[in-house]
Amino acid sequence: MRILVYRGDGRIEQWLDELGQALPQAAIVGWKDGEPRPAACDYAVIWAPSPALLEQLARVKAVFLMGAGVDAILKHGDALPAAPIIRVGDAGMADQMAEYVLYGVLRYFRQMPQYEAFEREHSWRPLPHPDRDSFTVGVMGTGKLGMRVVGALRHFGFPVRIWSRSAREVAGVECFAGKDQLDEFLRGTRALACLLPLTPETTGLFDRERLSRLPQGAFIINVSRGAIFVEDDLLSLVREDHIAGALLDVFEEEPLDAGHPFWDEPRVTVTPHISGRTIVRETVRQIVRKIAALEQGQPVDDVVDRNRGY
Numbered sequence: 001m002r003i004l005v006y007r008g009d010g011r012i013e014q015w016l017d018e019l020g021q022a023l024p025q026a027a028i029v030g031w032k033d034g035e036p037r038p039a040a041c042d043y044a045v046i047w048a049p050s051p052a053l054l055e056q057l058a059r060v061k062a063v064f065l066m067g068a069g070v071d072a073i074l075k076h077g078d079a080l081p082a083a084p085i086i087r088v089g090d091a092g093m094a095d096q097m098a099e100y101v102l103y104g105v106l107r108y109f110r111q112m113p114q115y116e117a118f119e120r121e122h123s124w125r126p127l128p129h130p131d132r133d134s135f136t137v138g139v140m141g142t143g144k145l146g147m148r149v150v151g152a153l154r155h156f157g158f159p160v161r162i163w164s165r166s167a168r169e170v171a172g173v174e175c176f177a178g179k180d181q182l183d184e185f186l187r188g189t190r191a192l193a194c195l196l197p198l199t200p201e202t203t204g205l206f207d208r209e210r211l212s213r214l215p216q217g218a219f220i221i222n223v224s225r226g227a228i229f230v231e232d233d234l235l236s237l238v239r240e241d242h243i244a245g246a247l248l249d250v251f252e253e254e255p256l257d258a259g260h261p262f263w264d265e266p267r268v269t270v271t272p273h274i275s276g277r278t279i280v281r282e283t284v285r286q287i288v289r290k291i292a293a294l295e296q297g298q299p300v301d302d303v304v305d306r307n308r309g310y
Contacts, residue, residue: 004041008048089302093276094148100275104247141195186213198225199309208233226251
């Protein structure tokens, strides 16, 4: 068995090492743009492929992604191989996402930005304790990562509502689905956590008009993709005090330009796409299990639906 390993940034050494240890009987072949074309491989483990890489995938049995996001490969459209594309199903990312979102919700709920401002003023000013029962957190995106976030929020007693593309039922959670119910979902949401995949339907979903559906003083956490939000519109609504603030881990262009106004807006917290980082060893274990299943003709989870875009 031959497995091709590729990353758009060229950082493949740890992947080569972990795959080599997990599959000592296989030939693990690393490739970088500009190198001679390798011999045909049975499987590919990749991230952010270049057109030159796609030309080498015509005969693979499956393409495994190194993360949960799929927009970096689906953008290639008709140039993609016919083989199944399989994304990472959690592998440690769900707990990280839950920690990140829960941190953002608790920091806002417990009014820590205000207390930090009082601290800078050397001012001892206890605020009225917030009412948890009226502090509804809305989660958009109900896959494995989103539902782990929902579970963490419920553990802390927050009222939780979810929005998904198609209808679903979750015990103890208020459920909304489809564009017809999106405005209603937003109107009752005090803190919004976005875990949606980036698709043509979600690109630019949160423009000024839609963000204005949130109640005044709402807080936003984005751990999915930056292009789902129109950044200028979000910044304007923060500066106008309609949106209280935002915790942003993803941006339309990454790395975020040093001159971007998000850096200097005190009510916006910027982190460098670290809310759910790939744990290489756990991901490799998952890939090895799925290769074994495919070799035995068995189905596997997390196959990307190209028509739905995730």
